[in-house]
Amino acid sequence: MSRRLLTNAGLATFADIDAPYGLVEHGALAFEKGAIAWTGAEADLPAEFADWPKEDLGGCLVTPGLIDCHTHVVFGGNRAREFEMRLQGATYEEVARAGGGIVSTVRSTRTAGEEALLEQALPRVDALIAEGITTLEIKSGYGLDIETELRMLRTARKIGGVRPVDIRTSFLGAHAVPPEYKGRADAYLDDICLPALEAAHEEGLVDAVDGFCEGIAFSPGQIARVFERAKELNLPVKLHAEQLSDLGGAELAASYDALSADHLEYLSGKGVEALARSGSVAVLLPGAFYTLRETQLPPVDLLRANSVPIALATDCNPGSSPLASLLLALNMGCTLFRMTPEEALAGVTREAAKALGLSDRGTLEAGRRADLSVWNVSHPAELSYRIGFNPLKERIFGGAQ
Numbered sequence: 001m002s003r004r005l006l007t008n009a010g011l012a013t014f015a016d017i018d019a020p021y022g023l024v025e026h027g028a029l030a031f032e033k034g035a036i037a038w039t040g041a042e043a044d045l046p047a048e049f050a051d052w053p054k055e056d057l058g059g060c061l062v063t064p065g066l067i068d069c070h071t072h073v074v075f076g077g078n079r080a081r082e083f084e085m086r087l088q089g090a091t092y093e094e095v096a097r098a099g100g101g102i103v104s105t106v107r108s109t110r111t112a113g114e115e116a117l118l119e120q121a122l123p124r125v126d127a128l129i130a131e132g133i134t135t136l137e138i139k140s141g142y143g144l145d146i147e148t149e150l151r152m153l154r155t156a157r158k159i160g161g162v163r164p165v166d167i168r169t170s171f172l173g174a175h176a177v178p179p180e181y182k183g184r185a186d187a188y189l190d191d192i193c194l195p196a197l198e199a200a201h202e203e204g205l206v207d208a209v210d211g212f213c214e215g216i217a218f219s220p221g222q223i224a225r226v227f228e229r230a231k232e233l234n235l236p237v238k239l240h241a242e243q244l245s246d247l248g249g250a251e252l253a254a255s256y257d258a259l260s261a262d263h264l265e266y267l268s269g270k271g272v273e274a275l276a277r278s279g280s281v282a283v284l285l286p287g288a289f290y291t292l293r294e295t296q297l298p299p300v301d302l303l304r305a306n307s308v309p310i311a312l313a314t315d316c317n318p319g320s321s322p323l324a325s326l327l328l329a330l331n332m333g334c335t336l337f338r339m340t341p342e343e344a345l346a347g348v349t350r351e352a353a354k355a356l357g358l359s360d361r362g363t364l365e366a367g368r369r370a371d372l373s374v375w376n377v378s379h380p381a382e383l384s385y386r387i388g389f390n391p392l393k394e395r396i397f398g399g400a401q
């Protein structure tokens, strides 16, 4: 059924309408061939849509399909043992310096074949899809050798072939320095990271280039080398910045017109201004803040005051954020970061689309992809308010159920 008309629905459109959430009450939404054809108040429905195959949603809420714009769902193994160590007092950085952390996931990822990686990722992806996610960003960065970085990206893309979800892939070769290059980060960039980026791009596997700018990872100067190559290849960039300390990563990212700067707990006022100037999205990741028991809050008030778009994501990864629930990220964004439920929901729809450079989704407007989530709730704030409860009624991906 390629044409459909949804009626008797609340529509959180996030379009430019003068109402919180861009909310249309008693709304109707028509879609055809994978794209939204009309949205608005049911009373205003043009006659041409009136006889389309109709579904009465009984007052349920429709939002744009949710977008998780920052994940690392493809990886081997898990880090439950490290979780225990951190609970006994070791910090995330101490674990990383002792050969655990990202590098331990690198070991398990290198030994897993494409089939195993896929099999391990799918339950996480399925959990996200069950919560109404229709677009999912996935990063490489647990291979740190050319072959495994490519395998991670191929696996990520393969997910889009076996599940109804649109996958965007980010190359994160500059995630950590692998043990065989310990103390030789620049040589790692020359020998592995940059050639891997080129090979991945050649294979059409890269939508954006990411990096981890941090004391335990790469300096701003080293990240700039990766971003220069991205620029030569015409690829947009994004950056894990100011997660554990302020190295000026967000300013660097902004100077390359980054799609987004992510984490940002230690972001300075100068960093906020740089993001405001470049129009980059601030992607906040409350799952990592929570897991690491961080106490430094990202500067939400300042981001807001400077009109920096704010997105929220799970950061689903085996170390700092073993979170496969975007609904819980919404709740954490409100409870931990003091975002409003409206900002939180915009952060997993309209702003998350921006963070991925996608202008064909993220709002309910004519012409946008028919990626829709239908919720058994009567007000959009309910999606942020509940904890551990999933009110998804139906998910429509590219116009199909």
Ligand code: DI6
Binding pocket: 101, 102, 105, 175, 212, 240, 243, 288, 315, 317, 318, 319, 320, 321
């Ligand atoms: N920051 C993070 O939170 C993840 N990567 C990054 O650069 C953590 C990755 C991990 O601990 O495995």
Ligand code: FE
Binding pocket: 070, 071, 072, 240, 315, 317
């Ligand atoms: Fe991350």
